[in-house]
Amino acid sequence: MATTTIDITGLAGAAETELSARVGMLPNVASERTKRLQGRIAGAKPVTSVCGYCAVGCSTLAYVSDDGTLLDVEGNPESPINGGHLCPKGSALFGLTVNDQRWTTVKYRAPYADRYEERPLAWALERIAQRIRETREATFVRERDGKRVNHTLGISSLGGATFGVEENYLLGKFMHALGVVSIENQARI
Amino acid sequence: MPDLSECRERDDVPTYYERPLLKAPHWEWNVVTYLFLGGIMGGLGLIQLIAHPERPQERRLKRTVRITSFILAAGNPAILITHLGRPERFLNMLRIVKIKSPMSLGVWGLVLYSGAAGANVVRELAIDGVLPRWMRLLAPGFLAPLQALLGAFTAGYTGVLLSATANPFWGSGKRHIPAASVCSGLASASALASLLSTFEGNHAVVHKLERLEMVAGAAELLILNDFKRAAGAYGAPFFKGKRGERLLTYTVVAGTLAPLALNLIGQAVKLPKPIDAVRTTLASALTLVGGYVLRESLIEAGKESARDPRAAFRQPR
Amino acid sequence: MPGLGTSFGRGGATVWVPDLENADCILIEGSNFAEAHPVAFRFVMKAKERGATIIHVDPRFTRTSALADIYAPIRSGTDIAFLGGIVNYVISHEKIFREYVVAYTNASFIVSDAYRDTEDLDGLFSGYDGASRTYDTASWAFERDGQGVIATDPTLTHPRSVYQILKRHFARYTPEMVERTCGTPQAQFLQIAETLAHNSGRERTTAFAYAVGWTQHTAGVQFIRTAAIVQTLLGNMGRPGGGIMALRGHANIQGATDVPTLYDLLPGYLPMPSALRNEQTLAEYLKLNAKPTGWWAHTPKYMISLLKAFYGEHATPENDYGYAYLPQLIGDHSMLPTTFAMKDGVVKGSFVIGQNPGASGQNAELVRSAMERLDWLVNIDSYDNETVSFWRREGVDPSTIATEVFFLPAATVLEKEGTMVQTSRLLQWHDKAVEPAGDSKSDAWYFNWFMLRMKALYANSTDPKDLPILHTAWNYEHDDPHERVKGEPSVLKVLQEINGYTVADGAQVAGFSDLKDDGSTASGCWIYSGVCPDKATNRARNRDASGPYTAPNWGFAWPANRRTLYNRASAAPDGTPWSERKKYVWWDATRGEWTGIDVPDFPKTKAPSTPANKHATGMDFHGGADPFIMNLDGVAQLFVPSGLKDAPIPAHYEPLQSVVENPIYTQQSNPVLREYVRKDNAYNKPVDADYPYVLTTYRITEMSGIMTRYVPWLAELQPEAFAEIDPELAVSKGIKSGDYVVISTALGEMEARALVSGRMRPLRVNGKRVHQIGIPYNYGSQVAFARGDSVGDLIAIALDPNVSIHESKTLTCAIRKGRLLRRRPASFAQDEM
Amino acid sequence: MANGFFTDTTLCIGCKACEVACKQWNELPSDGFVFTGESYDNTSELSGTTWRHVAFVEQMAIDHQGELQDRWLMSSDVCKHCTNAGCHEACPTGAIIRNEFGAVFIQPDVCNGCGYCVVSCPFGVVDLIEKFDPDGTHYNLASLATSRLDARATAVQQSGGVAGKCTLCYDRQRLGFVPACAKACPTESIQFGDLDELRERAHARVERLSERGVSAQLYGADDVGGGIGALNAFFLLTDRPETYNLPAQPVLPSTRQPAGYTAAAVAALGLALAGWMIFRNA
Numbered sequence A: 001m002a003t004t005t006i007d008i009t010g011l012a013g014a015a016e017t018e019l020s021a022r023v024g025m026l027p028n029v030a031s032e033r034t035k036r037l038q039g040r041i042a043g044a045k046p047v048t049s050v051c052g053y054c055a056v057g058c059s060t061l062a063y064v065s066d067d068g069t070l071l072d073v074e075g076n077p078e079s080p081i082n083g084g085h086l087c088p089k090g091s092a093l094f095g096l097t098v099n100d101q102r103w104t105t106v107k108y109r110a111p112y113a114d115r116y117e118e119r120p121l122a123w124a125l126e127r128i129a130q131r132i133r134e135t136r137e138a139t140f141v142r143e144r145d146g147k148r149v150n151h152t153l154g155i156s157s158l159g160g161a162t163f164g165v166e167e168n169y170l171l172g173k174f175m176h177a178l179g180v181v182s183i184e185n186q187a188r189i
Numbered sequence B: 001m002p003d004l005s006e007c008r009e010r011d012d013v014p015t016y017y018e019r020p021l022l023k024a025p026h027w028e029w030n031v032v033t034y035l036f037l038g039g040i041m042g043g044l045g046l047i048q049l050i051a052h053p054e055r056p057q058e059r060r061l062k063r064t065v066r067i068t069s070f071i072l073a074a075g076n077p078a079i080l081i082t083h084l085g086r087p088e089r090f091l092n093m094l095r096i097v098k099i100k101s102p103m104s105l106g107v108w109g110l111v112l113y114s115g116a117a118g119a120n121v122v123r124e125l126a127i128d129g130v131l132p133r134w135m136r137l138l139a140p141g142f143l144a145p146l147q148a149l150l151g152a153f154t155a156g157y158t159g160v161l162l163s164a165t166a167n168p169f170w171g172s173g174k175r176h177i178p179a180a181s182v183c184s185g186l187a188s189a190s191a192l193a194s195l196l197s198t199f200e201g202n203h204a205v206v207h208k209l210e211r212l213e214m215v216a217g218a219a220e221l222l223i224l225n226d227f228k229r230a231a232g233a234y235g236a237p238f239f240k241g242k243r244g245e246r247l248l249t250y251t252v253v254a255g256t257l258a259p260l261a262l263n264l265i266g267q268a269v270k271l272p273k274p275i276d277a278v279r280t281t282l283a284s285a286l287t288l289v290g291g292y293v294l295r296e297s298l299i300e301a302g303k304e305s306a307r308d309p310r311a312a313f314r315q316p317r
Numbered sequence C: 001m002p003g004l005g006t007s008f009g010r011g012g013a014t015v016w017v018p019d020l021e022n023a024d025c026i027l028i029e030g031s032n033f034a035e036a037h038p039v040a041f042r043f044v045m046k047a048k049e050r051g052a053t054i055i056h057v058d059p060r061f062t063r064t065s066a067l068a069d070i071y072a073p074i075r076s077g078t079d080i081a082f083l084g085g086i087v088n089y090v091i092s093h094e095k096i097f098r099e100y101v102v103a104y105t106n107a108s109f110i111v112s113d114a115y116r117d118t119e120d121l122d123g124l125f126s127g128y129d130g131a132s133r134t135y136d137t138a139s140w141a142f143e144r145d146g147q148g149v150i151a152t153d154p155t156l157t158h159p160r161s162v163y164q165i166l167k168r169h170f171a172r173y174t175p176e177m178v179e180r181t182c183g184t185p186q187a188q189f190l191q192i193a194e195t196l197a198h199n200s201g202r203e204r205t206t207a208f209a210y211a212v213g214w215t216q217h218t219a220g221v222q223f224i225r226t227a228a229i230v231q232t233l234l235g236n237m238g239r240p241g242g243g244i245m246a247l248r249g250h251a252n253i254q255g256a257t258d259v260p261t262l263y264d265l266l267p268g269y270l271p272m273p274s275a276l277r278n279e280q281t282l283a284e285y286l287k288l289n290a291k292p293t294g295w296w297a298h299t300p301k302y303m304i305s306l307l308k309a310f311y312g313e314h315a316t317p318e319n320d321y322g323y324a325y326l327p328q329l330i331g332d333h334s335m336l337p338t339t340f341a342m343k344d345g346v347v348k349g350s351f352v353i354g355q356n357p358g359a360s361g362q363n364a365e366l367v368r369s370a371m372e373r374l375d376w377l378v379n380i381d382s383y384d385n386e387t388v389s390f391w392r393r394e395g396v397d398p399s400t401i402a403t404e405v406f407f408l409p410a411a412t413v414l415e416k417e418g419t420m421v422q423t424s425r426l427l428q429w430h431d432k433a434v435e436p437a438g439d440s441k442s443d444a445w446y447f448n449w450f451m452l453r454m455k456a457l458y459a460n461s462t463d464p465k466d467l468p469i470l471h472t473a474w475n476y477e478h479d480d481p482h483e484r485v486k487g488e489p490s491v492l493k494v495l496q497e498i499n500g501y502t503v504a505d506g507a508q509v510a511g512f513s514d515l516k517d518d519g520s521t522a523s524g525c526w527i528y529s530g531v532c533p534d535k536a537t538n539r540a541r542n543r544d545a546s547g548p549y550t551a552p553n554w555g556f557a558w559p560a561n562r563r564t565l566y567n568r569a570s571a572a573p574d575g576t577p578w579s580e581r582k583k584y585v586w587w588d589a590t591r592g593e594w595t596g597i598d599v600p601d602f603p604k605t606k607a608p609s610t611p612a613n614k615h616a617t618g619m620d621f622h623g624g625a626d627p628f629i630m631n632l633d634g635v636a637q638l639f640v641p642s643g644l645k646d647a648p649i650p651a652h653y654e655p656l657q658s659v660v661e662n663p664i665y666t667q668q669s670n671p672v673l674r675e676y677v678r679k680d681n682a683y684n685k686p687v688d689a690d691y692p693y694v695l696t697t698y699r700i701t702e703m704s705g706i707m708t709r710y711v712p713w714l715a716e717l718q719p720e721a722f723a724e725i726d727p728e729l730a731v732s733k734g735i736k737s738g739d740y741v742v743i744s745t746a747l748g749e750m751e752a753r754a755l756v757s758g759r760m761r762p763l764r765v766n767g768k769r770v771h772q773i774g775i776p777y778n779y780g781s782q783v784a785f786a787r788g789d790s791v792g793d794l795i796a797i798a799l800d801p802n803v804s805i806h807e808s809k810t811l812t813c814a815i816r817k818g819r820l821l822r823r824r825p826a827s828f829a830q831d832e833m
Numbered sequence D: 001m002a003n004g005f006f007t008d009t010t011l012c013i014g015c016k017a018c019e020v021a022c023k024q025w026n027e028l029p030s031d032g033f034v035f036t037g038e039s040y041d042n043t044s045e046l047s048g049t050t051w052r053h054v055a056f057v058e059q060m061a062i063d064h065q066g067e068l069q070d071r072w073l074m075s076s077d078v079c080k081h082c083t084n085a086g087c088h089e090a091c092p093t094g095a096i097i098r099n100e101f102g103a104v105f106i107q108p109d110v111c112n113g114c115g116y117c118v119v120s121c122p123f124g125v126v127d128l129i130e131k132f133d134p135d136g137t138h139y140n141l142a143s144l145a146t147s148r149l150d151a152r153a154t155a156v157q158q159s160g161g162v163a164g165k166c167t168l169c170y171d172r173q174r175l176g177f178v179p180a181c182a183k184a185c186p187t188e189s190i191q192f193g194d195l196d197e198l199r200e201r202a203h204a205r206v207e208r209l210s211e212r213g214v215s216a217q218l219y220g221a222d223d224v225g226g227g228i229g230a231l232n233a234f235f236l237l238t239d240r241p242e243t244y245n246l247p248a249q250p251v252l253p254s255t256r257q258p259a260g261y262t263a264a265a266v267a268a269l270g271l272a273l274a275g276w277m278i279f280r281n282a
Helices: A032-036 A093-097 A121-139 A165-178 B029-050 B056-083 B087-094 B102-128 B133-138 B143-163 B168-172 B176-200 B203-239 B241-268 B273-306 B309-313 C002-008 C017-022 C041-049 C063-067 C079-092 C098-104 C162-170 C175-182 C186-198 C220-233 C282-289 C295-314 C320-325 C335-343 C364-371 C443-457 C464-471 C481-485 C491-499 C727-733 D017-026 D086-090 D116-120 D146-152 D170-174 D180-184 D195-211 D253-280
Strands: A045-050 A059-064 A070-075 A107-109 A140-144 A147-158 A180-184 C025-029 C053-058 C070-073 C206-210 C244-246 C349-353 C376-381 C404-409 C418-421 C426-430 C585-588 C593-596 C693-698 C722-725 C740-744 C749-756 C763-765 C768-770 C772-776 C811-817 D003-008 D052-059 D071-078 D096-098 D104-106 D127-129 D162-164 D190-194 D217-219 D233-237
Touching: A045 C426, A070 A093, A070 D017, A070 D180, A121 A140, A121 A147, A121 C349, A121 C376, A121 C404, A121 C443, A140 C464, A147 A165, A147 C320, A147 C335, A165 A180, A165 C418, A165 C443, A165 C464, A165 C491, A180 C335, B029 B056, B029 B102, B029 B143, B029 B176, B029 B203, B029 B273, B029 D253, B056 B087, B056 B102, B056 B143, B056 B176, B056 B203, B087 B102, B102 B133, B102 B143, B143 B168, B143 B176, B143 B273, B143 D253, B168 B203, B168 B273, B168 B309, B176 B203, B176 B273, B176 D253, B203 B241, B203 B273, B203 D253, B241 B273, B273 B309, C002 C220, C017 C041, C017 C206, C025 C041, C025 C079, C025 C186, C041 C053, C041 C063, C053 C063, C053 C186, C063 D071, C070 C186, C079 C162, C079 C175, C079 C186, C079 C220, C098 C220, C175 C186, C175 C763, C206 C220, C220 C244, C282 C295, C282 C320, C295 C320, C295 C464, C320 C464, C335 C364, C418 C491, C443 C464, C722 C727, C722 C740, C727 C749, C727 C811, D003 D071, D003 D195, D017 D052, D017 D071, D017 D180, D071 D233, D086 D096, D086 D104, D086 D116, D086 D253, D104 D162, D180 D190, D190 D195, D195 D217, D195 D233
Parallel strands: A147 A180, A147 C349, C025 C053, C025 C206, C053 C070, C206 C244, C349 C376, C376 C404, C693 C772, C722 C749, D003 D233
Antiparallel strands: A045 A059, A059 A070, A107 C404, A140 A147, C418 C426, C585 C593, C693 C811, C722 C772, C740 C749, C740 C811, C763 C768, D003 D190, D052 D071, D096 D104, D127 D162, D217 D233
16 A cells, blocks of 8 residues: 555554654644544434425435534435435535525515515514405406406416425415416426 | 637646646745744854854854844744744644654754753853853853754755745755755844944954855855756746846845945955944845845745746646 | 327326436437536436447537537527437438337327328418417317227328328428538437437337426427427337436426416316316316326316315315316416516516526516516515515615515425425425524415415305305314424325325325225325325335335335336337346236336236227227327327427427528418517517527526525535627627626626637528527526526517427527626616506 | 545536535635636635635637537546645644544644645645635625534634645544545545545546547556655546646655755855854964
């Protein structure tokens, strides 16, 4: 083997105090931190997930600490699709979730306002519910040209390909219950 | 068809979008100063040894040089510390002794030099009666040659520190830069000693110091001249362009040739004392400036050399 | 969907991604596989290492091209001409897999004598009505005998046989014509044609891979149809290392089509009832949509089970199972027409969830300005984006905009559980790793909250219009008290409902064959049936990759966990594998069933020798050698007599905005494409001297959109919008790499950094030097780490007639060196209220 | 046992997953957002905080007839973990060690930021991590939930003002995991493992490629000369090394020390004699 002698005595700690380990052509003394060094996911629980970027469907492992903090996201080696590999976007999944640019509170922009305001979630939800009802009441059409249509063209919904199957099902069921027909997502193919 | 020549990428030696291969040194004035003072310390180490202990003027010189060298040795780490990314970790330098690392050896050299110089200062002060006389014993006789030896190392290591790197220009001067560093260090040290002696009124030693300075300066010039020849294209950042002109002006002409001429005048003609003092002061100051500019030019040329991918692709052996 | 759907029966990709490794040749066209799907591309690399020939045909030399064995440049939007040339080559050189074609396709079917081809009508098919710009497809039908049985000629020599029609139709797609139209050098075209033919047949298979490079055109469906014809003629469908890999974009784009949030579909590809048709009652609906023969004969079971899932106890035989609760369509309610409706004041309130039309939309400024007319906008997302912040974009005065805007923070995929369906139709469950950050909630949480709140708000209503809300079955309470207290619904219960259950006892059904049309079963999406066959099993969460490469115990692929679709075709009509090398699914005579390394896409015990009963209904109509079970006739459709609005067989049309006149026909562009001629949707002229360059758009590996622009690790890789320009054009315009340039169309302008590269190459098309400019579709004006204008601002909306997909892959543009001073396009500036 | 990387550039698709996976695992900040116009490469070089870097080299004929000579080379560069490492030899504090996996590792808690390793690397790999500047845009660590990272004090944040480079994922290797870049790499262009095995594989690969008519060469699988020896991270290239910004003739800096010390000693001795004569002659 063409490598130089690997001095691990320092790492073992035994010879560390000896002068000889510290003097020489290439003394190789490990610090306390180095001796203790190990990946932050040691002992953390891997949670199996799927990458949310593209449709290849790479399986991921999200390592979570005992206190529920996300530590690391990497490919799941068991997957027959990605075999543990990820593309740059998949490799950045951690940064998508843990990111101080992310908006994690309600932002409300009143009519004619030039800024967002922070509002409680409960307030926003109730306000939206009232507006849905108002609009539905104002725009619901039972018949058109003698045919039953039972719909509202006053409300539209857009999006679906970035969230789950069950969520699409719920959204579709909810929108159909309201009578909304302008339901679309990215999947015009 | 429009002219597409500027779109052509293939050249004789391909580079990666003309981007540097190497990282440039993160070294500024503080490292220049550190190296410059290191050279002076080295030179002073020699002078404190060779000055004759029996002749009163040279005794006095010895004393001045020892005290000065100790002050420099004690202060230089402070300058190095200002350069460190994590200054509070300066002492980590003393964690190990790595023979393959000029930086490690250099710091140890500096530390030991400080010790030897310190002891020699104690001896001086004890002889003078400033300190109890018994304290002379703290500095046995062999410490003087030891300080000189360490001094030679300190002056030389500042050159090896540069030449034993991956920097193509520095590497091309693997012999010249260390040798020139020693010469420049001694020249600067002699100049400093002349200056101090003039101020002290210890005029008797000034001519000897000036002779030493001339020898060192001349040697430095010869080495630099040979360096230019040997370095070839690698030497361009140092010898060519603005930096080359600066080197020529400050280090060669003003920093070496001018003091040489002034010193020759001093040796040949007996000038009135005040005028001679001005001459010495001028010659010494010029030498010191030349020495500083030499170190600064070495560092700056190293930065430029690091930015040249072609030099870095074929590093000098 | 209809491209593959009308050809083979289902719209899904036919290929299991890892199976690409078994291909002997892979043609990648309309896709930048390596950049857009890098991880799936590893199977392409594995195939290459095993000796397969990788071919990439693309307007740009991309990272895919760099790894391919053969790269051929093509003018954007001319793939029908290129693939049509392949069809012509394989037919005229007798390279078709004849046995396969005779047995498994409608090549032998005789077409009605009323049919006229583009050869007869110079680029039009019979039945065209110029006034309404539509086709009456009656003349495209097959000839039938007195009893309704289709006339066939197994010798394929009848002049009106599909095969002979194809032969005549594509005869003009010669290599010279391909070069003249596509700009692809003949020698390269021939090399590719020969390579495809060489790597197809009994012993070898070729796979095709495409993505939105084929779909986003005004004839997008026909691009895929042409590929389907090539792959069918070469006998590559349903076989290992063969098929057509449709590479989907977003993580759940397949799932959002299967369980659609699409205006015209109900789950499982059941059509949404429409007032444009006669579908006022369930009986009328089923009459129109249940097919007499083939698998779709089961439609009543699936529809009634869906209604039971939607309306539960309120779905009874007496009320048509609540069929009338479903709203009815009155037109095209897809995104782009809806955007016009929004701009015109019809739409008052809008939900935008995990999509960013304000940057990624076509005519993105139209989208943003349309939102100014909304009363309210709800955006559920994780980051600030061009959509939610439309009111503070450059050049507008917020004090004139009345829209009330709500941003609701969304959980990311790591913060919730559920299922996403990847590009090979594989359902994969993801567990929840961490709690949502801050006030973020899963989308399911929001939908659940809104539905329950609506039920409460309307609780006392007796108005019949409110019955759908009150009668919608909605019981997804989480079993885990920790989640329940937070209001999180159980998505597992949703998936179980999607799978289906027996109404009487609530027990899960084992698969779609258990579904009934009498109201005794419920199923939210029949094609997923089998994913939760009992309460304790969630096959989407199966994570055992052992066994063959088909990994049957990893996730669940619809339908019925099949990895390769139409895999009955991997065996010869007699049920034996076509070759030992390409053995996949075959008939085990001793056990009397189909077997192999995949779930057979065929009735398990229907013997190959089973004769077709041409007078029967349902599956009995098909014989034991009819592999395309979803199709009426059980075979792949080279010729599509109904179901497509623009052509029974593909013909090359120029994009709506092109740099040349159609070299093949007098008819310039798709005669039935959908244009929206209005001031805020200005088009360049069909061939416009002011806009002399082809503009094509795409996405790059490092970026998606909002999901990447805020991630510094990705933003530093591609920090700014850029335009790729060939060196010749760059020199003529004085542009150097890194300069700012302005690209413009009649609709708008955008600024980008120039990336001058020899990877972009001028082509010679119909005697003219054509330059193509490429701009990635990843950026937007919102301040993020990666920044730049959206190319969506250059794209006027023009749609394919079948699926309303926009043409954003081929446009025309002008370019100049410099920066953009006025950000707001003129066509909008004058249009303010 | 010594582990290393074999980077087979013929398999690289230039996706830069290695760069991102490395930054994610090692919690490194971005190096700023600069559009270079140099093919698809906007990160440009290895740095103290970019420990994998994918180079893009376009070799396209000017007047295209679509000939196959057109190439777009991609190659993921990394610290070479040299057999005789300039940085390791130069480091005066012993911060740089050779660890039990054969990798050259900078101990950020020991490094004092002298920068001597920076000039001692013949491959331009090591660089100083500049001090974290909360107001600057140079590092956007702030956008990675600073508070949490602060709390855990990752290597990078504690290390403002120290040298940084690839650790060969020392902390992952301690757990028996492969380095983040090699794990992510979708096409296995980056292979990690026992060096003997990797070298064998690499030589076989060159032969197989040559059978296919691809002329390839290994860089660093064997002694690269200049006293450096073999590289623990070596490469399979299809063009000359300079194309990928790799030195054709790297030299181990310490090989120049004997000449340097000798020259200094000769000079010192000469001057000492001269001085002696000047001072001691009466």
